[in-house]
Amino acid sequence: xxxxxxxxxxxxxxxxxxxxxxxxxxxxxxxxxxxxxxxxxxxxxxxxxxxxxxxxxxxxxxxxxxxxxxxxxxxxxxxxxxxxxxxxxxxxxxxxxxxxxxxxxxxxxxxxxxxxxxxxxxxxxxxxxxxxxxxxxxxxxxxxxxxxxxxxxxxxxxxxxxxxxx
Amino acid sequence: xxxxxxxxxxxxxxxxxxxxxxxxxxxxxxxxxxxxxxxxxxxxxxxxxxxxxxxxxxxxxxxxxxxxxxxxxxxxxxxxxxxxxxxxxxxxxxxxxxxxxxxxxxx
Numbered sequence: 001x002x003x004x005x006x007x008x009x010x011x012x013x014x015x016x017x018x019x020x021x022x023x024x025x026x027x028x029x030x031x032x033x034x035x036x037x038x039x040x041x042x043x044x045x046x047x048x049x050x051x052x053x054x055x056x057x058x059x060x061x062x063x064x065x066x067x068x069x070x071x072x073x074x075x076x077x078x079x080x081x082x083x084x085x086x087x088x089x090x091x092x093x094x095x096x097x098x099x100x101x102x103x104x105x106x107x108x109x110x111x112x113x114x115x116x117x118x119x120x121x122x123x124x125x126x127x128x129x130x131x132x133x134x135x136x137x138x139x140x141x142x143x144x145x146x147x148x149x150x151x152x153x154x155x156x157x158x159x160x161x162x163x164x165x166x
Numbered sequence: 167x168x169x170x171x172x173x174x175x176x177x178x179x180x181x182x183x184x185x186x187x188x189x190x191x192x193x194x195x196x197x198x199x200x201x202x203x204x205x206x207x208x209x210x211x212x213x214x215x216x217x218x219x220x221x222x223x224x225x226x227x228x229x230x231x232x233x234x235x236x237x238x239x240x241x242x243x244x245x246x247x248x249x250x251x252x253x254x255x256x257x258x259x260x261x262x263x264x265x266x267x268x269x270x271x272x273x
Contacts, residue, residue: 026263028255030248098241105234112231128214129224135207136231142203143238146196150246153189153253 032096034151038089042148045082046141049110052079053134062127069118076114083107086144099147106140113137169269174262181257189250196246200239207232 052075060067087103090096113133117125125133211228214220220228 026259028252028259030252031245098245102238102241105238109231109234126219128210128217128219131210132207132214132228135203135210136228136235139203139207139235140238142199143235143242146200147242147245150193150196150242150249153192153246153249 029095031151032093032099034148035093038086039145039148041082041086041089042141042145045079045086046138046145048079048082049137049141050134053130053137056125057127057130057134063124067124068122069124070122072117076110076117080107080110080114083110099144102140102144102147106137106144109136109140169265174265177261177265178258181261182254185254185257186250189253193243193246193250197243200242204232204235204239207235 052072056067056072083103083106087100087107090103091100093099113136116129116133117123211220211225211232215225
């Protein structure tokens with residue numbers, strides 16, 4: 001009788017272990033997990049781009065030497081580094097192909113706009129070009145920010161259920 | 167306690183519905199913000215074209231940028247759909263494992 005109870009306990013313990021193991025393995029993972037540090041990095045880069053163009057538009061006038069590329073070369077490089085870093089980080093994350101592409105498109109667009117400003121040497125930009133370049137860069141950054149933030153969609157429900165089960 | 171498959175399936179369905187219903191308004195708000203962004207861009211492009219400041223080649227170049235912007239927005243929307251599907255599937259699985267846990271005899 002004592003042996004039978006012991007066997008029953010052993011079987012129940014075994015079932016619990018198997019169940020716990022299966023539970024941890026049975027989580028659906030379709031996209032990379034939300035990363036708060038990356039989200040902050042995206043919003044910082046977005047703010048830097050907005051500041052860059054808004055200041056250019058506010059502090060210089062069309063056709064003036066102050067708006068020439070050479071005065072902005074350093075700021076272009078700083079933002080290029082920020083965008084390249086975001087691309088590098090995102091390309092190494094698993095299940096992150098879509099966001100990886102968004103980062104690549106954004107970096108390419110930044111390089112295109114830098115070349116536009118540079119022209120054939122030390123070029124300049126018209127007001128409408130600054131406005132549109134800012135519009136398009138911020139639209140890409142918005143898509144990038146959303147692509148990180150939406151990874152939390154529905155997470156609260158899952159988290160609540162998890163807490164109840166544990 | 168036994169394992170009631172019908173009740174479990176119903177709860178799983180409820181969890182999926184709840185996840186999708188809660189996420190839907192957020193998804194709509196995000197898409198609306200993309201639409202607003204695109205409207206602003208097109209308005210700025212129209213202003214520059216009508217005033218004669220933008221050449222045909224420049225317009226073509228910005229239209230190419232519009233294409234890649236739409237591509238980025240659609241990719242973000244794809245991530246959004248995957249996030250909701252993932253949360254819904256996990257919510258359903260949580261219900262299933264809770265039911266299995268409850269059905270296992272206690273020591």
